[in-house]
Amino acid sequence: MxxxxxxxxxxxxxxxxxxxxxxxxxxxxxxMHRVNKVSDNAPDFRMIAKNGTEVGAAWIKQNKQTGKEYISVSISIPExxxxxxxxxxxxxxxxxDSLFSIIWNQPNSAIPSNYLDQSDYGAGDFGGSQSSYDQDHVDAYN
Structure with missing residues (x-):
């Protein structure tokens, strides 16, 4: 990680x-500061660079297994x-306890799914559903 x-x-x-x-x-x-949500899907936080540019957002989510809350971050910088x-x-x-890291959630796999026979392993072994990142790689090879 x-x-x-x-x-x-x-x-x-x-x-x-x-x-x-x-x-x-x-x-x-x-x-990164808390904002008033305008809808259920709206972010809970906005991330602003020192120059005033919005570079990300974050959502408070709940772990389905433990019920514990965590913060999911999305960063979008043109570069x-x-x-x-x-x-x-x-x-x-x-x-x-006030120090935090943003841990990068790497895509499940950079290997296109058509290179693997998932039926031999089961979808669960590949992290469940494909991310859009994975699908872009699959599309590039097809």
Whole structure:
């Protein structure tokens, strides 16, 4: 699991930190603050870069197995050419409960599904349904 950012909770509904991508020379300073939802699907948080550009959003979700809440993050920066998904989690090896990492949720597989006979393994072995990232790779090879 790769960390693509670090955030510190500075208020109950506000985080500040930076995004870290190998393709950029410098970290991107950001703040993430709670917003009023205008619909059920609207984000709970907006992520704003230091220059004022919105670069992401986040949703409070509930783990279906444990019932525990977590924050799912979506980052969209034009230079990345795609949306990057992550999960906000407590930063490892820290005693400070206000420090968080954005953990990159990598696509299930970069191998096109037509290269594998999924019937031999069962769909569950491939992470369930394909992400749009995977489908784009499948379409590129067909």
């Amino acid at each position: 790769a960390s693509i950012g670090t955030l510190k909770q500075v208020k109950e509904n506000k985080f500040e930190g930076r995004l870290l991508f190998a393709t950029f020379r410098q970290p991107i300073p950001v703040s 990345l050419n795609s949306v990057v998904y992550g999960t906000l989690g407590k930063m490892s090896e820290q005693n400070d």
